[in-house]
Structures are given as C-alpha cells and as structure tokens.
Amino acid sequence: MQRRFGRRVHEAALGYLLILPAIGAFGLFVFYPLVRTAYLGFYLAPPTPNLPSHYVGFHQYASVIGSSEFADDLGHTAFFVLLSVPLGIVIGLALANLAHTKVPGIRLFRTIYSSTVATSTAVASVIFFTLLNPQIGLLSYVFGKEGGNGILNNPHWALPAVALVTIWQNIGFTFILMSAALQSLPQEVLEASKVDGASAFVRFRQITLPLLSPILFFAGIIGVISGFQAFGQIDLLTQGGPNHASLVLIYDLYQQAFQYNNPGFAAVLSIALFVILLLLTFVQFWFFQRRVSYAND
Amino acid sequence: MLLPDTAVAARSKFPLGAAAKSSSKPVNITMWHAMTNANLTTLQGLTNAFNASQSNVKVNLVGQNSYTDTLTAYTTALSDPSKLPDLVQWETELIQLLIDSQSIVSVASAMAVDHAFSTKDFVPSMLNFFKVNGTQWALPFNISCQVVYYNETAFTKAGLDPSNPPTTLPKMHAAAAKIVQTGTAKYGMSLKLDNTDFEQWMALGGKDLINKNNGRTGRATAVSFDNALGRSIFGWWANMLKNNVAQSTSNSGSATYDNLLAIGSGIAPMTIDTSAALGTILQVLGSGQYANVKLGVGPMPWPGSKPSAGGGVFVGGAGLYIVKKPSQASQDAAWQFIKFLTEPASQATWSVGTGYVPVRKSAVTVPSLVQAWTAVPEYKVAYHQLLTSPPNAATAGAVTGAANELDTAILDGLTAMANGTPYAQALSQAASAGNAALSSYNERV
Numbered sequence: 001m002q003r004r005f006g007r008r009v010h011e012a013a014l015g016y017l018l019i020l021p022a023i024g025a026f027g028l029f030v031f032y033p034l035v036r037t038a039y040l041g042f043y044l045a046p047p048t049p050n051l052p053s054h055y056v057g058f059h060q061y062a063s064v065i066g067s068s069e070f071a072d073d074l075g076h077t078a079f080f081v082l083l084s085v086p087l088g089i090v091i092g093l094a095l096a097n098l099a100h101t102k103v104p105g106i107r108l109f110r111t112i113y114s115s116t117v118a119t120s121t122a123v124a125s126v127i128f129f130t131l132l133n134p135q136i137g138l139l140s141y142v143f144g145k146e147g148g149n150g151i152l153n154n155p156h157w158a159l160p161a162v163a164l165v166t167i168w169q170n171i172g173f174t175f176i177l178m179s180a181a182l183q184s185l186p187q188e189v190l191e192a193s194k195v196d197g198a199s200a201f202v203r204f205r206q207i208t209l210p211l212l213s214p215i216l217f218f219a220g221i222i223g224v225i226s227g228f229q230a231f232g233q234i235d236l237l238t239q240g241g242p243n244h245a246s247l248v249l250i251y252d253l254y255q256q257a258f259q260y261n262n263p264g265f266a267a268v269l270s271i272a273l274f275v276i277l278l279l280l281t282f283v284q285f286w287f288f289q290r291r292v293s294y295a296n297d
Numbered sequence: 298m299l300l301p302d303t304a305v306a307a308r309s310k311f312p313l314g315a316a317a318k319s320s321s322k323p324v325n326i327t328m329w330h331a332m333t334n335a336n337l338t339t340l341q342g343l344t345n346a347f348n349a350s351q352s353n354v355k356v357n358l359v360g361q362n363s364y365t366d367t368l369t370a371y372t373t374a375l376s377d378p379s380k381l382p383d384l385v386q387w388e389t390e391l392i393q394l395l396i397d398s399q400s401i402v403s404v405a406s407a408m409a410v411d412h413a414f415s416t417k418d419f420v421p422s423m424l425n426f427f428k429v430n431g432t433q434w435a436l437p438f439n440i441s442c443q444v445v446y447y448n449e450t451a452f453t454k455a456g457l458d459p460s461n462p463p464t465t466l467p468k469m470h471a472a473a474a475k476i477v478q479t480g481t482a483k484y485g486m487s488l489k490l491d492n493t494d495f496e497q498w499m500a501l502g503g504k505d506l507i508n509k510n511n512g513r514t515g516r517a518t519a520v521s522f523d524n525a526l527g528r529s530i531f532g533w534w535a536n537m538l539k540n541n542v543a544q545s546t547s548n549s550g551s552a553t554y555d556n557l558l559a560i561g562s563g564i565a566p567m568t569i570d571t572s573a574a575l576g577t578i579l580q581v582l583g584s585g586q587y588a589n590v591k592l593g594v595g596p597m598p599w600p601g602s603k604p605s606a607g608g609g610v611f612v613g614g615a616g617l618y619i620v621k622k623p624s625q626a627s628q629d630a631a632w633q634f635i636k637f638l639t640e641p642a643s644q645a646t647w648s649v650g651t652g653y654v655p656v657r658k659s660a661v662t663v664p665s666l667v668q669a670w671t672a673v674p675e676y677k678v679a680y681h682q683l684l685t686s687p688p689n690a691a692t693a694g695a696v697t698g699a700a701n702e703l704d705t706a707i708l709d710g711l712t713a714m715a716n717g718t719p720y721a722q723a724l725s726q727a728a729s730a731g732n733a734a735l736s737s738y739n740e741r742v
Contacts, residue, residue: 048375050378243713262741
C-alpha cells in the first residue's frame with residue numbers, strides 16, 4: 001500500500017517536472033503579462049513613460065467599459081465577426097464539397113481554392129486596397145461605386161469591405177480543413193445511405209454535416225477568436241474609419257496605446273477583450289457541445 | 298504643469314563650450330531623424346561636411362524612417378534614458394508632448410549664454426512655432442506648408458487665367474464650378490480628407506484653433522474652432538462636395554497621392570497639398586508621362602472673400618531639439634550641430650536638395666538657392682507664404698500633447714460631413730471629440 005502510494009507521488013512529481021518548462025514559458029510570456037496588463041489598467045498612464053502615473057483604482061475600468069465608445073467598438077467587432085466567420089466557413093465547406101470529386105484536373109482547383117492561406121494579411125489587404133480604389137479599382141467599377149469617396153470611405157460599406165478581405169483569406173484555411181475532414185469521413189455510412197435511396201442533398205444534410213460537426217465547431221471557434229483579433233486588414237484598409245465605422249476593439253486598443261500614448265486605456269480594452277473571448281469560448285463549448293457528434297459515439 | 302524654463306536656467310546654465318573642452322574628443326553624438334531618399338542624402342552630406350570641418354564633435358545619424366517611428370522609438374527609450382539620442386528631429390505638431398516628457402533642454406537656455414548667436418535672421422513665423430509659454434524650445438529645420446497645385450493647361454481650357462490661381466475660398470468655388478461647367482474635367486478640384494487644411498484656414502482667418510492662445514500661454518483645455526469661421530470653412534467644404542465641383546480623396550496609405558494623381562489623369566485639375574511634395578511632383582512630371590500637365594503653384598486661399606487681418610499659414614515639418622543627457626559635452630555638441638544645420642549656407646544646400654523652404658532669410662541670397670529658384674520659381678510660393686505670415690498666436694499654430702487625437706477628431710468631423718452629415722453638426726461633433734481628447738490628456742499629464 002505504501003509502495004503504491006509512493007509510486008503515485010513519484011509519478012505525479014515526474015509529471016509536474018515534465019510540464020514545468022511549458023508552465024514556465026506560459027507563465028513568463030502569457031500569465032505574467034496578463035496580470036501586469038490588468039494592473040496597468042489601474043493607472044492613468046502619463047503621456048510618456050518616464051513621468052509619474054496616477055493611481056485611480058477601478059475608475060478607469062469603469063469609465064472605459066461604460067463609455068459609448070466601447071459599446072460602439074463591441075458593436076463593430078460583433079458585426080465584423082458575424083459577417084466574416086459564418087460566410088468563410090460556408091463558402092469553404094461548399095468549395096470543399098464541390099472539389100471532393102474524382103474529376104480529372106481537380107487537383108488544380110484544390111490548389112487554387114486553398115491558395116489564399118499562403119497570402120499574408122498584409123499582402124491580401126494591399127491587393128484589395130488597390131481593387132477598391134475609387135479611381136482605378138476593378139471592384140469599385142464592379143460594384144458601381146467608382147469615383148467619389150470610394151467604398152472604403154463609405155460609412156456603410158467600409159466594414160463589409162474589410163470583412164470581404166477576411167472572408168477571402170479565411171476561405172483557403174477553411175477549405176483545407178473541410179477537405180481533410182471530408183476525406184476522413186467513413187465511406188460505408190455514405191454508401192449505405194445511397195443504397196437506401198437518399199438524395200445527395202439529404203445525404204449531405206443528415207449524414208455529412210453531423211459527421212463534420214467537430215470540424216465545423218473547431219473552425220467556428222478559431223474563426224471567432226481570430227475575427228475578434230483581426231488587425232492587419234483594418235490598419236491597411238481603413239484605419240478604423242471612416243469616422244470610426246470600422247473601429248473594432250483591437251484597433252481602438254492599438255490607437256490608444258501607440259498613437260495617443262495612453263497605455264492605461266489600452267490595457268483596459270485588452271483585459272475586456274480577454275474576458276469577452278473567454279466567455280464566448282465557454283458559450284460556444286456549452287452550446288455546441290450537445291450538438292457536436294463524434295463518429296465513434 | 299509647464300515647467301518655466303527660467304527656473305531650469307537658474308538652476309544650471311547651459312554648458313556652452315563643453316565639447317571643445319572635453320577630455321575625449323571628438324565628442325560622439327547621435328541624431329535621430331525621419332528623413333529618407335533625397336532628403337536623407339542631403340542630410341548625410343551636410344553631416345559629413347560638419348564632421349569634416351571641425352574636430353570637437355562627430356555626429357552619427359540614425360534614421361527612424363518616419364515621424365511616427367521616431368515617436369515610438371523615443372517614447373520607448375524614455376524608459377531607458379541611456380538609449381535616448383543626443384539630438385532629435387521632431388515633428389512640429391507633437392512639440393507639447395516632447396516638452397511634457399521633460400527630457401529636452403530648450404535652445405533658449407543655450408541662446409541665453411551663447412551671445413554670438415542671434416535669431417534675427419530666422420523667418421519669424423518659423424521660429425514662432427517652436428516658442429511655447431515664452432520659451433524657445435527648438436529651432437526650425439525642415440519646413441513646409443500647404444500650397445495649391447493646379448494644371449495651367451486645364452485652367453486655360455476652362456477660360457481661367459493660368460497665372461492667377463484663386464486667392465479666396467469663394468473664388469476657388471467659382472473656378473472649380475467653371476472647370477466643371479466648361480466640361481474641362483469631371484471635378485474642379487480634389488479635397489483631401491485631412492485635418493491640415495482646416496487648421497491652416499483657421500490660422501489664415503486669424504483665429505485660434507484651441508484656447509489659451511493656441512495652447513501657447515497655458516495648457517489648452519478646450520477647442521475654439523466651433524465658431525463662425527470654423528462653420529464657414531466647413532460650410533464651404535460641404536458646398537464644394539454637394540455641388541459636385543470637388544471630389545474627396547483619401548489620406549490613407551498609398552491613396553494619399555490620389556489628389557495629385559487626379560491632376561495628372563485629368564479628373565480634377567486642382568488640389569491642395571504640402572510644398573514638400575513639389576520636388577517629387579516635378580520629378581514625376583519630368584518623366585513625360587503627363588504631357589498634358591503644366592504645373593502651377595499658388596498660395597493657400599484666404600477663407601473669407603478678402604484677406605483676414607492677422608491671418609497667415611503656420612509651419613509643417615520638423616524642428617531640432619537638444620535632449621537632456623547627463624553629459625554636458627554632448628549637450629553642447631548637439632547645440633553646435635543645430636547651429637550648423639540652421640546656418641544660411643546649410644539651409645540653402647538643404648533647400649536645394651529637398652524642396653523644404655529655408656528657415657533663414659539670408660539663405661535666399663546664396664547663389665545655389667538663387668539658381669535653383671530661378672530655374673523653378675514654384676519653390677518660392679511656400680517660402681513667400683511663410684515669410685509674410687504675421688507672428689501671432691493664431692499663425693503660430695496649435696500646440697497640445699493630444700495633437701494626434703485632436704487631428705483624428707477634426708478628420709472625423711470632415712469625414713462625417715463628406716458622408717452627408719449637416720456641416721454645423723459635423724463641426725460640433727469634431728469640437729466635442731476634440732474637447733474630450735484635450736481633457737483626457739490633461740488628466741494624465
């Protein structure tokens with residue numbers, strides 16, 4: 001009995017020892033900065049770091065989170081995520097489904113569809129910036145908005161345009177995910193349903209989709225988290241404009257920290273973003289956990 | 298709380314001559330700057346000349362590529378003062394932020410002991426910008442201002458006098474309308490969505506942008522542009538867009554050249570932009586790509602129907618600041634280099650090589666500059682504008698540590714107006730956002 005207990009402690013100690021490096025790295029690069037950032041929010045930051053800062057406790061947290069500016073930021077971020085994530089997944093899934101055939105030359109299409117994953121956000125943004133230029137941009141003419149202000153300076157269309165760039169970028173990633181998932185589907189289930197006389201549509205809806213649900217769930221979480229943190233395309237396309245129409249939380253954070261030299265304000269936004277994403281992830285896990293069915297259940 | 302410089306001077310006199318008396322010569326100093334391309338080449342040339350001309354000081358240039366990057370690097374270095382440079386080229390409008398950082402030595406303290414040096418030959422409006430609360434904090438170095446660029450060929454085609462660009466905003470509207478009416482171009486002019494022109498028109502109208510004499514006799518606590526002059530500027534802008542005689546162009550990224558490109562492509566043959574762009578514009582036109590363009594340059598138009606008393610443009614560009622380093626020799630060395638860069642001969646070389654206007658009145662008699670300006674008289678427009686700008690609080694330009702946020706507030710107002718918001722409302726919106734920015738900054742400093 002004592003020998004078994006001693007071995008358990010020994011195994012536990014070995015376990016902790018093995019994860020210690022990872023914990024150390026996380027602690028140094030994730031947990032410590034997180035705590036320091038929360039702490040930074042308790043101070044009114046001076047315009048330059050060599051000057052004294054004023055301690056205000058929770059006052060800054062209250063005033064920032066209660067402000068209409070924060071509510072607007074959240075609204076824009078939510079709208080942006082709702083636009084870009086579902087569409088990115090749906091289009092990626094549709095293309096993966098279409099490309100999941102044994103037609104000669106399908107490899108070429110698969111390469112094209114997944115190619116957007118190889119472009120960086122900066123490159124994609126610069127390309128779309130040119131395409132959306134009011135004077136010479138192809139997309140401006142396609143959408144009938146050539147000349148004048150342009151789509152990126154239109155308060156109604158600026159955020160959808162930025163979402164478009166994000167969707168285009170996400171398509172490659174979701175296509176690859178969905179393709180891999182489709183290829184790993186158990187073929188005997190699909191063949192059985194074909195024998196039973198199910199149409200392609202019914203097969204897709206009743207069998208393929210549920211079997212894909214873990215991957216869809218994964219893509220959804222990743223999409224939402226990266227959507228909330230989308231920065232590059234906003235910085236290159238609209239800089240939060242026109243008139244804050246595309247000012248998402250992370251861009252406001254960037255402006256406060258680096259353009260207005262107000263790291264205290266930015267720290268509050270940062271913590272708020274962390275809490276929101278944490279809550280959203282819990283919600284997603286709880287909500288979808290019941291609907292996600294795994295193949296070996 | 299602005300530290301009066303007299304208190305600083307009383308505590309410690311500027312160590313004039315410390316570089317020459319230093320035990321380890323040459324005194325090596327670092328200058329942070331934001332110059333690139335031709336400007337960098339010219340600056341390097343001047344620096345090499347300085348280093349070769351004497352053995353007390355050796356200047357090492359460190360390029361930060363842009364004013365924004367200089368700001369970031371400098372604020373980071375403030376946490377570790379050993380990383381600060383000895384001398385920094387700093388964007389004009391962020392002057393108050395640098396003063397508030399309490400990390401610079403005013404040139405006034407150097408001038409107080411350097412009796413051989415006089416500011417009489419400096420262009421008053423350029424010197425004035427860098428004077429806050431009675432203290433001359435820096436000397437001007439690379440200066441520019443807004444000018445009107447237009448296509449003389451298009452003017453002739455529209456029946457306008459190509460050698461007389463519009464000198465007032467009402468005349469500008471009329472000229473733009475004529476260009477559209479005669480079918481010469483789709484729009485009369487491009488109006489870049491940027492806060493600079495609005496601020497310049499406030500100064501041209503002789504009115505302060507923010508209170509406390511544009512932030513120069515005390516820390517500004519509120520904006521003062523939500524008045525008749527501000528409304529008339531916004532109203533004019535709104536009318537230009539509503540009547541379709543002007544198009545809006547963007548200031549973001551590469552789109553910032555759209556207003557100039559529109560002159561070349563014939564969409565809108567007139568616009569307003571910085572005089573610092575003149576060199577590049579001439580280079581592009583010289584390539585022969587835009588054979589239909591004969592460039593004309595004119596001064597900024599008055600906001601009213603006639604020149605405003607006490608009105609004038611304020612400077613853009615940057616000034617040179619001495620950083621407060623523990624070494625007395627390096628402070629003196631920085632001062633010696635600043636004096637060199639602002640000498641008439643250096644300014645003439647600088648102006649010829651870059652297109653910035655000289656900060657010294659006697660620089661215009663230096664042969665190289667005379668030659669350059671005879672060949673391209675367009676360079677004289679910006680200089681003349683700044684020379685004739687009467688020195689007062691309005692034409693000195695606004696100073697506040699919240700300059701970036703204030704710029705955004707004004708830009709947001711303009712954007713709202715361009716997208717259909719009634720102009721008076723858009724102006725009030727800009728004013729309240731500006732007030733919020735100022736009070737938030739004052740809370741923190």
